Amino acid sequence: MNEDLDRPQGRWFEELPVGTVIRHRVRRTLTESDNILFTTLTMNPQPLHLDFEAAAQSEFGQPLVNSMLTLSLLVGLSVHELSVGTLVANLGLTDVAFPKPVFHGDTIHAESEVVESRESRSRPTQGVVTVEHRAYTQRGELVAQCRRTMLLRRRPD
Incomplete structure (x- = not known):
């Protein structure tokens, strides 16, 4: 048995x-396409995401990427290196902010910082970790x- 292959990818x-x-x-x-598909799948009729003529008349001058897509991408970018195979459950999202808009063609990268960590009081094989996720564009702008807060598995004995 190869231990590296059996180990979860997450932490x-x-x-x-x-x-x-x-x-x-x-x-x-x-x-x-990402923006239109996500926006229509989630039943969001906001013209800033779907109506290029209306968006051109806005202060942004172009369509905005749906902020819920940006948030979903931010969390998704973290999963590969953070919680694949070790996550029991997401317990909550708080303090969501979008300081700058995202536009079609923006490339998003992310970082996560652990801000709280404690052993679970009711589940001895698990712990509670809170991370702050941050998303940046290719220009280094913080956009989300x-x-x-996650319930994560503890390392088996």
């Missing part, structure tokens, strides 16, 4: 002490951030 609770910063390697360029 165990013990591997995420407060202060840990992970700069996620995977990036993603958001396209017009949130805090995500």
Whole structure:
């Protein structure tokens, strides 16, 4: 049995002490198709995302990427290096902010910082970790951030 192949890709609770910063390697360029598909799948009729003529008349001069897509991408970019195979459950998202807009063609990269970590009081094989996720464009602009609280597996004995 190859131990490396059996080990979850994500990090165990013990591997995420407060202060840990992970700069996620995977990036993603958001396209017009991504934005339209996400916006229509989620039943959002906002013209800023779907009506190019209306968006051209806005202060932005072009369509905006749906902020919920940006948030979903931010969390998704973290999963590969943070919680694949070790996550029991997401417990909540708080402090969501979008300081700058995202446009078609922007490439998003992310980082996560552990801001809280404690053993679970009711589940001895698990721990609770809160991370602050931050998304940046290719220009280095902070475009989204949130805090995500996760219930993670502890390293088996």
